[in-house]
Amino acid sequence: MAIEIQSVTKLFVRRGREVVALDDFSLSIGSGEFVAFVGPSGCGKSTLLNMIAGILEPTGGAIEHDGKVVQGPNRSVGYMTQADSLLPWRTAEDNVMLPLRLRGVSQSEARERVAALLATVNLSGFHKHFPNELSGGMRKRVALAQVLAYDPGTLLMDEPFGALDAQLKLVMQNELLAIWERTRKTVVFVTHDLAEAIALADRVIVFTGRPGRIKLEERIDLDRPRDVFRDRFSTRFQAIYERIWQALEPEIKKGEAL
Amino acid sequence: MNAYDAAQTMPDRSSRAVVEEELKVARGRRMQRIAQVAVGVLFLAFWELAAGPLIDPFFISEPSAVFAKLVDWIRRGELFSHLGITLYATVIGFAIGSVSGFSVGFIFGRYERVGAVFDPYITAIYCLPKIALAPLFIMWFGIGIESKIAMSAVIVFFLVFLNTYSGVRDVNPIHIHGTRIMGAGEWQLLVNVIAPSAAAWVLTGLKVSVPYALIGAVVGEFMSSNRGMGFVIAQSSALFDTAGVFAGLVVLAMVGGIINEGLKRFERHVLRWRG
Numbered sequence: 001m002a003i004e005i006q007s008v009t010k011l012f013v014r015r016g017r018e019v020v021a022l023d024d025f026s027l028s029i030g031s032g033e034f035v036a037f038v039g040p041s042g043c044g045k046s047t048l049l050n051m052i053a054g055i056l057e058p059t060g061g062a063i064e065h066d067g068k069v070v071q072g073p074n075r076s077v078g079y080m081t082q083a084d085s086l087l088p089w090r091t092a093e094d095n096v097m098l099p100l101r102l103r104g105v106s107q108s109e110a111r112e113r114v115a116a117l118l119a120t121v122n123l124s125g126f127h128k129h130f131p132n133e134l135s136g137g138m139r140k141r142v143a144l145a146q147v148l149a150y151d152p153g154t155l156l157m158d159e160p161f162g163a164l165d166a167q168l169k170l171v172m173q174n175e176l177l178a179i180w181e182r183t184r185k186t187v188v189f190v191t192h193d194l195a196e197a198i199a200l201a202d203r204v205i206v207f208t209g210r211p212g213r214i215k216l217e218e219r220i221d222l223d224r225p226r227d228v229f230r231d232r233f234s235t236r237f238q239a240i241y242e243r244i245w246q247a248l249e250p251e252i253k254k255g256e257a258l
Numbered sequence: 259m260n261a262y263d264a265a266q267t268m269p270d271r272s273s274r275a276v277v278e279e280e281l282k283v284a285r286g287r288r289m290q291r292i293a294q295v296a297v298g299v300l301f302l303a304f305w306e307l308a309a310g311p312l313i314d315p316f317f318i319s320e321p322s323a324v325f326a327k328l329v330d331w332i333r334r335g336e337l338f339s340h341l342g343i344t345l346y347a348t349v350i351g352f353a354i355g356s357v358s359g360f361s362v363g364f365i366f367g368r369y370e371r372v373g374a375v376f377d378p379y380i381t382a383i384y385c386l387p388k389i390a391l392a393p394l395f396i397m398w399f400g401i402g403i404e405s406k407i408a409m410s411a412v413i414v415f416f417l418v419f420l421n422t423y424s425g426v427r428d429v430n431p432i433h434i435h436g437t438r439i440m441g442a443g444e445w446q447l448l449v450n451v452i453a454p455s456a457a458a459w460v461l462t463g464l465k466v467s468v469p470y471a472l473i474g475a476v477v478g479e480f481m482s483s484n485r486g487m488g489f490v491i492a493q494s495s496a497l498f499d500t501a502g503v504f505a506g507l508v509v510l511a512m513v514g515g516i517i518n519e520g521l522k523r524f525e526r527h528v529l530r531w532r533g
Contacts, residue, residue, distance in 0.1 A: 054439070075440075078439075087454070089531040102437075102441040
């Protein structure tokens with residue numbers, strides 16, 4: 001197992017009140033598996049991702065990644081968020097180079113690998129551009145090249161394409177899948193977009209509203225390699241969508257009623 | 259640089275729209291320059307004509323007299339020796355104030371507890387008019403250049419300190435977490451994330467404090483000294499030499515302007531990623 005979440009509980013204190021984000025949550029994620037978390041906002045799916053990344057500490061329980069308990073920043077994952085995580089004062093090339101340099105790769109070797117990585121995400125020719133000179137989609141490509149640079153076995157993605165427009169989102173999903181097909185990394189993908197979760201993942205985990213628990217686990221048996229542009233119109237896709245939506249809808253309505 | 263980069267930085271002169279746009283910008287800039295010079299010339303002309311018939315030159319002197327005074331100072335070699343002393347105090351005071359302000363601001367910003375403990379004291383001293391410290395510095399350091407350096411260092415310290423502190427606190431937590439996960443230790447985090455992120459704030463602090471470093475040095479010279487531009491102005495005033503006072507002010511204004519322009523260019527280079 002790549003990731004073992006063992007009865008994890010997470011409490012926050014907000015304005016003098018206790019908030020239970022996750023309650024006795026357990027889940028195993030296999031090596032090379034693509035898992036998507038969906039659920040209403042505030043259900044603890046991002047909190048769980050941040051705990052796997054080692055940014056947050058569980059209040060109770062433990063998380064094992066590659067057989068080791070996560071304590072402090074988890075350096076064997078790649079972490080990508082919806083917000084721009086690129087350093088704005090570094091060019092695209094220097095951003096992708098950063099994790100390599102931090103891990104002691106020599107300047108010349110790093111430069112070579114960066115050129116190849118930027119080509120992988122179709123961004124050749126934009127090496128010297130600063131993030132604010134790139135479009136939203138291009139920035140996502142640089143961020144993707146950055147997490148691929150040091151070849152972590154696991155990618156943690158927190159609504160990475162949430163801020164992109166609908167068409168661009170599909171393009172990026174398609175590229176992510178192509179990269180995943182080649183590298184077979186373990187991916188944990190948080191999203192509120194159910195269609196995105198089904199299009200990408202082997203398994204979709206539906207969270208309940210706060211406190212977050214598993215409402216439904218659904219294996220997505222669509223054939224690989226997938227076509228994110230067309231799969232969604234197939235009857236199989238729609239049947240899966242309908243089944244998961246049945247579980248998700250009441251949770252979302254519950255959140256709205258509060 | 260590959261072809262794409264070159265295309266990005268060089269204007270495409272084969273396009274008529276680009277050429278016309280460039281001409282328009284150049285024309286606008288030329289008009290602005292002409293207007294700037296015209297305002298200056300008109301002001302000087304009015305001053306020259308008003309001195310005498312409208313206002314007693316005893317109070318406002320006149321541009322020609324101020325200019326003659328400047329030429330006289332330069333010829334006797336006084337200008338550059340006095341200016342040199344003032345600038346020396348400014349530069350040393352600025353260096354001491356900015357390095358210490360940066361270090362303390364950095365530590366307070368990075369270690370919240372330390373900052374919280376010292377905060378009321380820093381605030382109290384900050385609220386003190388720094389000029390009120392001048393008598394104390396004269397007692398401590400005498401009327402030599404040291405008291406002027408101390409004066410300007412104290413003023414610069416607070417400006418740079420406050421900006422560095424805010425800058426370090428302002429670092430985006432996503433950048434910190436992301437870079438840690440990518441493998442950064444504390445020192446690498448500092449060099450690659452915190453320092454560049456705070457640079458914009460620190461630079462603003464440095465830029466704002468340069469004229470204040472000059473003010474500190476000149477105020478110190480007003481209080482007690484026998485050299486420096488502040489002394490020249492104070493002495494001219496004591497001798498009712500209005501032209502001398504204005505000449506001193508002109509020199510200080512020009513020096514301040516030159517320093518500011520240099521800083522502006524430096525900042526533009528360092529912060530070019532902001533686009």
